[in-house]
Amino acid sequence: xxxxxxxxxxxxxxxxxxxxxxxxxxxxxxxxxEAAEAEDFNDPLEDINRKIFDFNQVVxxxxxxxxxxxxxxxxxxxxxxxxxDFLRNLREPLIFASDALQGEFERAGQTFARFTLNSTxxxxxxxxxxxxxxxxxxxxxxxxxxxxxxxVPEGPxxxxxxxxxxxxxxxxxxxxxxxxxxxxxxxxxxxxNLYWIPVLRGGVSGIDQRxxxxxxLADIERTSLDFYATIRSLYRQRRAALIRHExxxxxxxxxxxxxxxxxxxxxxxxPQAAMVVEMPTVSEVSR
Amino acid sequence: xxxxxxxxxxxxxxxALAPTILAGAADPAAVINNLGNRALEVLxxxxxxxxxxxxxxxxxxxxxxxxxxxxxxxxxxWKTATAQQQEEFIKLFEDYIALVYSSQLSAYSxxxxxxxxxxxxxxxxxxxxxxxxxxxxxxVKVEWHLTDQHGTYKIRDVAVDGIxxxxxxxxxxxxxxxxxxxxxxxxxxxxxxxxxxASGR
Numbered sequence: 001x002x003x004x005x006x007x008x009x010x011x012x013x014x015x016x017x018x019x020x021x022x023x024x025x026x027x028x029x030x031x032x033x034e035a036a037e038a039e040d041f042n043d044p045l046e047d048i049n050r051k052i053f054d055f056n057q058v059v060x061x062x063x064x065x066x067x068x069x070x071x072x073x074x075x076x077x078x079x080x081x082x083x084x085d086f087l088r089n090l091r092e093p094l095i096f097a098s099d100a101l102q103g104e105f106e107r108a109g110q111t112f113a114r115f116t117l118n119s120t121x122x123x124x125x126x127x128x129x130x131x132x133x134x135x136x137x138x139x140x141x142x143x144x145x146x147x148x149x150x151x152v153p154e155g156p157x158x159x160x161x162x163x164x165x166x167x168x169x170x171x172x173x174x175x176x177x178x179x180x181x182x183x184x185x186x187x188x189x190x191x192x193n194l195y196w197i198p199v200l201r202g203g204v205s206g207i208d209q210r211x212x213x214x215x216x217l218a219d220i221e222r223t224s225l226d227f228y229a230t231i232r233s234l235y236r237q238r239r240a241a242l243i244r245h246e247x248x249x250x251x252x253x254x255x256x257x258x259x260x261x262x263x264x265x266x267x268x269x270x271p272q273a274a275m276v277v278e279m280p281t282v283s284e285v286s287r
Numbered sequence: 288x289x290x291x292x293x294x295x296x297x298x299x300x301x302x303a304l305a306p307t308i309l310a311g312a313a314d315p316a317a318v319i320n321n322l323g324n325r326a327l328e329v330l331x332x333x334x335x336x337x338x339x340x341x342x343x344x345x346x347x348x349x350x351x352x353x354x355x356x357x358x359x360x361x362x363x364x365w366k367t368a369t370a371q372q373q374e375e376f377i378k379l380f381e382d383y384i385a386l387v388y389s390s391q392l393s394a395y396s397x398x399x400x401x402x403x404x405x406x407x408x409x410x411x412x413x414x415x416x417x418x419x420x421x422x423x424x425x426x427v428k429v430e431w432h433l434t435d436q437h438g439t440y441k442i443r444d445v446a447v448d449g450i451x452x453x454x455x456x457x458x459x460x461x462x463x464x465x466x467x468x469x470x471x472x473x474x475x476x477x478x479x480x481x482x483x484x485a486s487g488r
């Protein structure tokens with residue numbers, strides 16, 4: 001059985017739900033102030049979002065972080081980095097498509113060169129030959145950013161169970177990626193229907209990401225007055241900054257940030273992985 | 288990821304270091320450059336975490352436009368606060384920032400700061416810089432927003448990879464106030480608690 005379409009339907013429903021509910025925020029006795037505030041946060045679903053956020057935190061604390069810690073302990077840094085490079089390489093076709101759809105042909109060319117070099121000389125992507133020796137650093141890109149570049153408004157803030165912060169625009173991008181990812185099509189679109197491969201890929205991506213942000217996120221949570229609001233702001237700002245960069249000409253690609261190394265849209269993203277990756281305080285560095 | 292917060296902290300720390308250099312300086316880029324070098328000296332000298340925290344706190348007060356930042360992060364609620372609340376908020380905010388960022392300082396591991404450009408803006412200047420990491424990982428882009436106060440540059444915001452510290456805090460504080468029925472006092476109480484428990488360590 002193929003889980004992917006199910007999950008896609010699920011995220012589509014969420015998206016619809018979000019859009020519908022955003023139209024019916026509760027009225028209040030101070031409409032003007034409320035309106036100004038609501039505009040700032042653009043979070044009409046805040047009550048639900050906070051509950052989901054809390055739930056995600058529980059999952060994060062009890063499942064993700066322990067697993068991520070074990071992962072970090074067991075695998076040496078070079079191995080983890082190599083794994084990350086491999087997972088990134090699987091994403092390059094989608095990044096290429098995003099670059100091209102945004103009219104960023106230079107970046108698209110770089111992505112194409114990276115994918116070609118790393119898939120061959122780089123042993124199926126396990127060694128980032130292009131980035132290390134070819135001065136072709138990895139850059140993040142995704143369909144959500146593409147929609148942003150095209151001028152689609154981000155819409156209200158949404159916290160997705162297990163997947164973390166998002167917006168209808170970014171969810172839309174992920175759905176499109178879920179359908180469009182050639183790697184996923186390759187492994188699931190055959191008689192063997194190896195749906196577990198994208199699932200595994202997403203799981204490992206999520207754990208790898210989470211393992212890189214354990215202390216930072218803990219620090220932010222510890223010092224925040226309102227962790228939910230902080231994450232919301234960080235997510236939005238980071239996405240906006242990435243879109244701005246996309247639009248800026250003559251700037252080197254923002255090489256250090258990865259929004260989402262995990263691949264196939266919503267299905268494969270593990271709890272809070274999405275959130276983690278959005279952190280401002282995140283960098284892609286090998287530690 | 289640790290790294291990034293560390294760097295953010297480092298950046299704040301760097302900025303906090305050099306009132307003397309900042310005073311009357313004509314070239315904001317040179318100012319930040321200088322800051323970087325000075326900060327490295329202090330960070331490199333095996334100062335105890337306690338010393339770093341103390342120094343950080345003191346220098347943040349001197350070199351950041353604390354009242355200006357405090358006002359910005361309160362946003363529309365600045366006007367609804369009483370003069371007394373404003374005053375207390377500024378003080379608590381300073382303690383809070385010191386708490387938030389000083390805890391990261393001990394993880395400093397050889398980063399250096401390189402100024403890559405600067406331009407004037409309405410309020411003063413924006414200096415672009417990169418934090419170069421000894422690991423050879425891609426540099427982190429840091430933008431310093433300086434305000435020109437009668438010929439003295441003070442830092443009013445730091446943006447790391449496009450994310451503004453001031454904007455983040457403003458959003459967080461607004462949320463706290465809103466959830467306390469629009470009362471600034473609610474935020475003040477939380478800040479008191481947060482900074483009070485920290486100073487008791």
